Amino acid sequence: MTRRRFWTLISVALSLMVAAIVLPFLMVVRVMRPNVPLSFLSYAMSVTGLGISIYAIAHYSVVEAWKRRRNRRDVELNGPEGR
Secondary structure, eight states: OHHHHHHHHOOOOOHHHHHHHHHHHHHHTTTTOOOOHHHHHHHHHHHHHHHHHHHHHHHHHHHHHHHHHHHHHHHHHHTTTTT
């Protein structure tokens, strides 16, 4: 995963989670009329944002660990100069 894709996923997840916080707040202060489908939508947005962020962080961590392991193996095989 590239850094650009990682930050894109994190920003999408963050915007979903912020929207999931704002919608119930607007319903509580009566700016929007409270209803059940909107509450479920807010909950779904929150869970989706959390899932996307966990996926992005886990995938990025695995890819970076794989790259470090590959670089370490290359150094062991070729030496620090890179023959």
